[in-house]
Amino acid sequence: MDPLESKETYKQYVDKKSPNSPILKNCFNAFWVGGLICSIGQIIFNICKERGFDTQMSGTIVSIILIGIVAFLTGLNLFNKIGKFAGAGSLIPITGFANSIVSPAMEYKSEGHVMGIGGKMFTVAGPVLVFGISTSIVVGILYLIFNAQSITLV
Amino acid sequence: MDIDWSNVFEWTTLLKCFVTSGLICVIGQILIDKTKLTPAKILVIFVTTGAILGGLGIYQYLVDFAGSGATVPLTGFGYNLAKGAIEGVQQYGLVGAFTGGVKAAAGGIAAAVFFGYLAALISKPKMKKQ
Numbered sequence: 370m371d372p373l374e375s376k377e378t379y380k381q382y383v384d385k386k387s388p389n390s391p392i393l394k395n396c397f398n399a400f401w402v403g404g405l406i407c408s409i410g411q412i413i414f415n416i417c418k419e420r421g422f423d424t425q426m427s428g429t430i431v432s433i434i435l436i437g438i439v440a441f442l443t444g445l446n447l448f449n450k451i452g453k454f455a456g457a458g459s460l461i462p463i464t465g466f467a468n469s470i471v472s473p474a475m476e477y478k479s480e481g482h483v484m485g486i487g488g489k490m491f492t493v494a495g496p497v498l499v500f501g502i503s504t505s506i507v508v509g510i511l512y513l514i515f516n517a518q519s520i521t522l523v
Numbered sequence: 524m525d526i527d528w529s530n531v532f533e534w535t536t537l538l539k540c541f542v543t544s545g546l547i548c549v550i551g552q553i554l555i556d557k558t559k560l561t562p563a564k565i566l567v568i569f570v571t572t573g574a575i576l577g578g579l580g581i582y583q584y585l586v587d588f589a590g591s592g593a594t595v596p597l598t599g600f601g602y603n604l605a606k607g608a609i610e611g612v613q614q615y616g617l618v619g620a621f622t623g624g625v626k627a628a629a630g631g632i633a634a635a636v637f638f639g640y641l642a643a644l645i646s647k648p649k650m651k652k653q
Contacts, residue, residue, distance in 0.1 A: 404544050413591075432634065458545075465562070465597065505604035505625075509605075
């Protein structure tokens with residue numbers, strides 16, 4: 370084989386050798402796994418409603434149960450197998466948030482409890498909270514400014 | 524307390540939930556496959572989008588239609604934050620913008636931190652495959 374001279378030829382070589390990710394198959398897997406996770410959530414939600422919790426509380430209970438299950442599946446090294454198979458199907462539901470907290474915590478366990486588990490827990494979840502909470506505060510302030518009429522556009 | 528299981532497994536609700544959340548995940552999958560975005564950035568994009576759509580009142584329609592199919596994906600997390608902030612403003616004014624969002628999402632955040640720590644404690648450290 371000829372030596373790869375420039376960055377360009379190297380890139381072409383890599384593109385040729387790396388397997389094309391089969392996007393249709395990935396999307397199909399993401400679709401049904403994601404749908405299944407949320408349907409489990411809906412079933413828990415319906416049970417909570419039947420038990421007399423209000424919508425807000427039922428939603429919170431669904432989140433807590435799903436996060437709890439996924440945290441322990443990740444701890445047992447089972448969830449990353451699902452993640453590999455389903456891609457966004459397990460990343461986008463709240464399960465991905467739980468997984469993103471537990472995996473770095475596990476990985477850096479050896480660095481100790483405070484800076485290892487406690488600190489690294491938020492490597493991915495931190496940005497999510499920063500931007501999520503900041504956006505919500507901006508939304509709240511905008512709502513306050515435009516309070517005379519509701520901010521609702523549609 | 525008796526539970527009416529026909530309500531719990533009502534198939535139209537479950538179907539709407541399944542299809543909606545499936546489609547949201549497909550959007551995420553396309554972002555993963557077609558762009559070079561890292562998973563962390565995709566999570567941030569989804570939460571922020573959910574919060575903005577929630578603030579505009581658009582996401583509420585999706586929640587009414589799909590239930591958990593719209594609230595369990597991370598866009599729902601953002602929607603929940605924004606909705607909480609708006610409710611906080613209605614109740615307490617400016618300070619509500621700061622307290623409302625996190626209050627609404629408190630259960631999920633606290634559960635993630637607590638179960639995350641517990642799970643890390645029980646897990647056996649394993650060398651990552653390179």
